[in-house]
Amino acid sequence: MSRRMRRAVLLMGVAAALVVGFCFYQYRMTNTRQALVARSVELAAEGSYADAARTIDKALKAPQDGKFSDYALLLRKAGFLQKSGDTEQAMSIAMRVIKDTEEGQQEFDDGWARIVSICSEEEEYDKLASILEGSGIESVKSRYYNYLVYDPVFRDLPGSYERQLILVIESQGVGSVFYTLDGSDPTEKSNLYTGGILLRPGIYTVKAMFVNRYGLRSNIVTGTYQILEE
Numbered sequence: 001m002s003r004r005m006r007r008a009v010l011l012m013g014v015a016a017a018l019v020v021g022f023c024f025y026q027y028r029m030t031n032t033r034q035a036l037v038a039r040s041v042e043l044a045a046e047g048s049y050a051d052a053a054r055t056i057d058k059a060l061k062a063p064q065d066g067k068f069s070d071y072a073l074l075l076r077k078a079g080f081l082q083k084s085g086d087t088e089q090a091m092s093i094a095m096r097v098i099k100d101t102e103e104g105q106q107e108f109d110d111g112w113a114r115i116v117s118i119c120s121e122e123e124e125y126d127k128l129a130s131i132l133e134g135s136g137i138e139s140v141k142s143r144y145y146n147y148l149v150y151d152p153v154f155r156d157l158p159g160s161y162e163r164q165l166i167l168v169i170e171s172q173g174v175g176s177v178f179y180t181l182d183g184s185d186p187t188e189k190s191n192l193y194t195g196g197i198l199l200r201p202g203i204y205t206v207k208a209m210f211v212n213r214y215g216l217r218s219n220i221v222t223g224t225y226q227i228l229e230e
Contacts, residue, residue, distance in 0.1 A: 031058070031062055032062055032063075032065060033059045033062045033063075033064070033065045033067065033068045033073070034065060034067060034068065036055055036056070036058050036059035036062060037056070037059055037068055037073070037076065039055050040052040040053075040055040040056050040059070040076065040080065043055060044080055044083070049080045049081070049083040049084035050080075050081075050084045050086075052080040053077045053080040053081050053084065056073050056074075056076050056077040056080065057077070059073050060073050060074070069107065071097050071100065071101055071105075071107035071111075072106075072107055072110075074093050074096070074097055075093070075094065075097055075107060075110050075111060075114055077093060078090040078091075078093040078094050078097075078114050079114065081093070082114070082117070082118055082121070087118050087121070087122060090114070090118055091115065091118050091119075094111050094112075094114040094115045094118065095111075095115065097110075097111035097114075098111040098112055098115070098135075103137065103139060112140055112143075112144070115128070115131060116128060116144055116147070119131070125147060125214035125215065125216055126216060128144075128147050129147055129148055129149060129216055132144055132147060132148055133148065145172065145173055146173055146174045146212070146213065147212070147214065148173060148212070149173070149175075149210060149212050149216045149217065149218045150171065150172040150173055150210060150218060151210065151218045151219050151221050152169050152170065152171045152177050152193075152208045152209070152210045152218065152221055153169070153170045153171070153221070154167065154168075154169060154170075154206070154208070154221070154223045155167070155168040155169070155170055156168065156225075157223075158206075158223035158224050158225055159225070159226070160225075160226040160227075160228060161199075161225065161226070161227050161228065162228050163227070163228075164198065164199060164200050164201065164227055165198075165199045165225065165227060166196035166197065166198055166199070167196060167197040167198075167199055167206065167225065168196050168197075169193050169197070169208050171193075171210045173210070173212050174212060174213045175210055175211050175212035175213050176192060176193070176210070176211055177192075177193035177208055177209070177210050177211075178190040178191060178192060178193065178208070178209050178211065179191050179193050179197070179206060179207060179208040179209070180206070180207050181197075181199075181204045181205070181206055182204075182205065183205035183207065183222075184207070185207060185209075185220055186207050186208060186209045186220065187209075188211060193208070199225055199227050200227060201227045201228060201229045202226075202227055203224070203225070203226045203227075204224070204225045204226075204227070205222065205223075205224050206222070206223050206224070206225060207220050207221070207222050208220070208221050209221075
């Protein structure tokens with residue numbers, strides 16, 4: 001082989017190596033977590049939420065880059081799944097995240113926000129209240145207290161009073177208290193509590209119930225009051 005031919009072969013080999021190296025570099029750059037997340041956002045903007053979720057699966061297999069943790073990616077996937085209509089899988093992912101993370105972590109807060117979003121979208125407020133109560137985490141319950149149901153409380157204890165009494169019923173959360181004075185169970189058609197109830201001489205069996213803004217009912221609380229003749 002002539003010197004010129006050897007040089008040509010060598011140059012072709014170098015060129016081929018450069019092409020392969022460039023292609024490998026391009027592949028790696030387009031398959032980093034950051035690049036795949038960017039692609040998922042583009043797909044979501046086009047309305048291809050299922051494809052966006054699958055792209056996040058690819059990102060989860062890519063090496064961690066310090067910017068997108070596994071839990072952050074999982075929550076992105078849950079968001080795309082929710083928008084695609086697969087709320088069951090989205091909820092499963094969010095529940096996994098709050099189980100595996102702790103208070104103080106951003107993913108923990110974001111996981112709870114996703115759960116609230118899914119349940120609200122599905123109008124499954126009873127399920128949400130159950131999840132919140134079951135968590136036993138006071139900071140979470142406090143943050144989302146409007147979705148919980150609290151039993152009303154009589155400020156004055158049941159019993160006998162020598163003079164007329166203005167009975168105050170206290171409640172927590174956003175909603176309404178309904179009550180009766182004759183011992184019957186209250187409903188949303190019963191008396192709406194708007195302020196202190198004047199109890200004149202007589203015997204009253206007061207029953208009260210709190211209904212939050214999402215239609216969830218508390219337990220019925222009962223108190224018997226005897227107001228003696230003055």
